[in-house]
Amino acid sequence: MERRAVIAGATGLVGGELVKLLLSRGDYSRIIVLVRRKLETVHERLEQLVVDYDALEELPGQLFENSDVYCTLGTTRKKAGSKEQFERVDYSYPMALGRLAKRHEAARLLIVTAMGSDESSLFFYSQVKGRVEKELQQLQLRRLHIFRPSLILGDRQEHRWGESAAAKLYARIPFVFGGPKSKYRPITAKEIAEGMLSTAMYGSKDDIIIPSHVIAEKAEQLREQS
Numbered sequence: 001m002e003r004r005a006v007i008a009g010a011t012g013l014v015g016g017e018l019v020k021l022l023l024s025r026g027d028y029s030r031i032i033v034l035v036r037r038k039l040e041t042v043h044e045r046l047e048q049l050v051v052d053y054d055a056l057e058e059l060p061g062q063l064f065e066n067s068d069v070y071c072t073l074g075t076t077r078k079k080a081g082s083k084e085q086f087e088r089v090d091y092s093y094p095m096a097l098g099r100l101a102k103r104h105e106a107a108r109l110l111i112v113t114a115m116g117s118d119e120s121s122l123f124f125y126s127q128v129k130g131r132v133e134k135e136l137q138q139l140q141l142r143r144l145h146i147f148r149p150s151l152i153l154g155d156r157q158e159h160r161w162g163e164s165a166a167a168k169l170y171a172r173i174p175f176v177f178g179g180p181k182s183k184y185r186p187i188t189a190k191e192i193a194e195g196m197l198s199t200a201m202y203g204s205k206d207d208i209i210i211p212s213h214v215i216a217e218k219a220e221q222l223r224e225q226s
Helices: 013-024 053-058 083-103 124-138 161-172 179-184 189-202 212-225
Strands: 004-008 030-035 046-050 068-071 108-112 144-148 209-211
Touching: 004 013, 004 083, 013 030, 013 189, 053 083, 068 083, 083 108, 083 124, 108 124, 108 189, 124 144, 144 189, 144 212, 179 212, 189 212, 209 212
Parallel strands: 004 030, 004 068, 030 046, 068 108, 108 144, 144 209
Antiparallel strands: none
8 A cells, every 4th residue: 555645835944854855765655745836856756736725625635545644834924924824824724734634534644833832822823823733633633743843943945033043042052952951952844854754654643742852852763763
């Protein structure tokens, strides 16, 4: 039986690393990316499906049947341009994927949210992340894995001043994140991709909320298994 991965968010920081990782390994016979415009990457196992994200639920159901569905979608309010557009990318699109995964019995849905996700948060960003987490869990999918990374390190196309400053600080004083504070340690996009794949391959049904330091542990597990 072929193993199939469906990826939403392949052009982003984590999604890009995930595509590279999956193509470098043989875990999946088909890797399908849902994109607005095609990637430059060409590979015999890579299938690029140009989609309208506002009409995701019109996608063919067989795409999701027994598939591992990865959602690495995410933006910022500044980049999105408005609260409404931010909510569309970080809530509406993931929920559409969740409903497709439920309706067509996907093997699992793996989604990146954020540390501090909480629908009761005073911060809109964390509220939206918390709401999508809660409502995805209510769908009762076959398997749901929610990844909550801390500060994500990597080469972004757009500049985020706060994240850039924090990354430079961490590079100078990494010891600050030792011991009990290790759960706040910044994590690379590559580690998140590895942690997601590790969970898909070796995780249990109980691995639902996966905090940042556990993502790093799962990434290490994948490297040890390779």
